[in-house]
Amino acid sequence: MHNKVVVITSVNGVTEAVRRFAEVDGWHVVLVGDRKSPPLDKHPHPNITYLSVEYQKKLGFRLCAHCPFDHYSRKNIGYIYAMKNAAEFIADADDDNVPYENWGKVVAYEPWSMPVVTSPKLVNIYRLFTDEFIWPRGFPLAAVRDRTAVQSSQSLRQEVGIWQGLADVDPDVDAIYRLVIAGTIRFEQRGPVALEEGVYCPFNSQNTIWTRKAFPYLYLPAFVKFRFTDILRGYVAQRGIWPMGLRLAFTSATVFQSRNAHNLISDFVDEIPCYTQTEGLIDLLDKAALSGNPDDDLHTLYEMLFRNGIVNAEELEVVNAWLCDIDQLC
Numbered sequence: 001m002h003n004k005v006v007v008i009t010s011v012n013g014v015t016e017a018v019r020r021f022a023e024v025d026g027w028h029v030v031l032v033g034d035r036k037s038p039p040l041d042k043h044p045h046p047n048i049t050y051l052s053v054e055y056q057k058k059l060g061f062r063l064c065a066h067c068p069f070d071h072y073s074r075k076n077i078g079y080i081y082a083m084k085n086a087a088e089f090i091a092d093a094d095d096d097n098v099p100y101e102n103w104g105k106v107v108a109y110e111p112w113s114m115p116v117v118t119s120p121k122l123v124n125i126y127r128l129f130t131d132e133f134i135w136p137r138g139f140p141l142a143a144v145r146d147r148t149a150v151q152s153s154q155s156l157r158q159e160v161g162i163w164q165g166l167a168d169v170d171p172d173v174d175a176i177y178r179l180v181i182a183g184t185i186r187f188e189q190r191g192p193v194a195l196e197e198g199v200y201c202p203f204n205s206q207n208t209i210w211t212r213k214a215f216p217y218l219y220l221p222a223f224v225k226f227r228f229t230d231i232l233r234g235y236v237a238q239r240g241i242w243p244m245g246l247r248l249a250f251t252s253a254t255v256f257q258s259r260n261a262h263n264l265i266s267d268f269v270d271e272i273p274c275y276t277q278t279e280g281l282i283d284l285l286d287k288a289a290l291s292g293n294p295d296d297d298l299h300t301l302y303e304m305l306f307r308n309g310i311v312n313a314e315e316l317e318v319v320n321a322w323l324c325d326i327d328q329l330c
Contacts (some may be wrong), residue, residue, distance in 0.1 A: 002028035003102070005087040007078035010095040011036040014045060017098045017258070022047040024104055027091065032056075032078040035069045042067040062145075062321040066222070071112045072229055073222035073318075075205070079215070080325050081272060088212050092205040092230075097167055097255040106165075106192060106251050107209050114249065119151040119195045122282070125201045125250045129166060129187040137271070138202030138231035158194045161214035162237060163245030164203040165254040172204045172257075174321040175227075175268035185283045187253045194249040197242040200282055205230035214241050216294035216326060219312060222318045227270035228277075232310070235278070236301050238287040243292035277310060284308055295323055 006021045009032040014022075023031045029048045033040075056064050061080050061257045067073055075092075084092050089107055093099075114141045117123050122143045124135050127150060135144050145267075168186045194203060210218055217237035239250045284304060290297040302319045305311045305328050 002082070002085050002087060004028065004089045004091070005030055005082035005085070006091040006093050007032065007075055007082055008093050009034065009072060009075040009078065011038075012033070012095050012260070013038045013040055014048065018048070018095050019037070019045060020099050021093055024099060027104055027144075030078045030082055032072050032074050047244055049081075053304050061325045063318070063325050066318045066321040068222055071222060072205075072226050073220040076087055076218070076220050076222070079218045080322075083215055083286070083326065083329050088219065090210045090215065091232045092208040092210070092218075093255070094206045096260045097206050097257050099255050100253070104209065105225075106254075107163055107211070111159045112194075112249070113154070113156050114158055114192050114194055114254060115152040116155045116158060116194045116196045116247070117150055117152045117199050119199065120146070120148045121199060122146075123150055123195065123199055123201045125193075126166075126171075126187075128250075129190065129252060130185060132183065132185055134171070134173060134177065134185060134201050137172050137204065137227070138234065138278060141176070141275055142279065142284075152193065152213040155194070158247050158249070159245055160194060160249045161211050161241045161244065162203070162248045163192070163209040163251060164248065165207040165209070165251045167207055168253040168256040170257040170259045171253075172206055174271050175264045176275075178217065179268070189252045192249045192251045194247040195238070196247075200235065201248075201250075202231050202278070203234040203238070203248065203250075205233070206257070209247060211246075213244060214246060214294070216240065216298050219298065219319065221315055221323050223312050223315045225270045225273055227267060228273040231274050232281070235281055235285060236298075236305075239288065240290065240297050240301060242295060243290045243297070244294065246322060256263070270324040281305075281310060284310075295326065299323060
């Protein structure tokens, strides 16, 4: 039974980043294997639970029969496993994001007093942490050069459902940025900032901490491009938590990325939905009628995405398996 769990999927085994997360006091690492993952000793680290493909089959989750192999969405199995083991906080991380000493210190259930961004509707959150010309992966390209002033107000009570920490050195940006600009980035240190209902910014699965109320929205789409899955999840999640009274908040960098080798042209091709679908996606999300019940609303949102051609019918099967597994945990 672990109250705070870091979920990572890796085909590289126990990397330096994975080992460092396992050494963070109070947190336990669940490492999700895939078919390309190297075999690990039964106990690769005393604070790591390794879910091999063989072990995943024994868990009894419906999700295991629906989630494709060789896809980042295998991480969903780790989320369900963490929920089953009584997690109150689930952290998303990658095997090449190395935590700083202050990682994980900000999370809390209690409402926070913090600035809340009220406009523009699409906010490039990086602008609040650096003067460099840079934007997060999944940010609509048409808005990249928009210099509209970011407006915010101080709030005495913000219940945060999802905390997104930034990443220094090689932050989460798209392939266009890396091909054209690139460079090392170190973000400024400042207090956390939340987004008001109606304000969107993409967020990723590389350095994100979720509180229990938001857990149903952890679902990573299984039948979309690898570089789009967490971006789509992020937009859906921030829309879904608003009627629950929860907010998305961003913090200064709490990790640095020592990025694994990538083919940037392949990344670009994989990110095409990020470039072509995000503006339409936001328009759809704005029109969604949600109840505040995350189980019902997640199904409603994915049905809407299916009807509008953003996900396929197979995606709905995986969503249903995900929701059935969560229901079995209750």
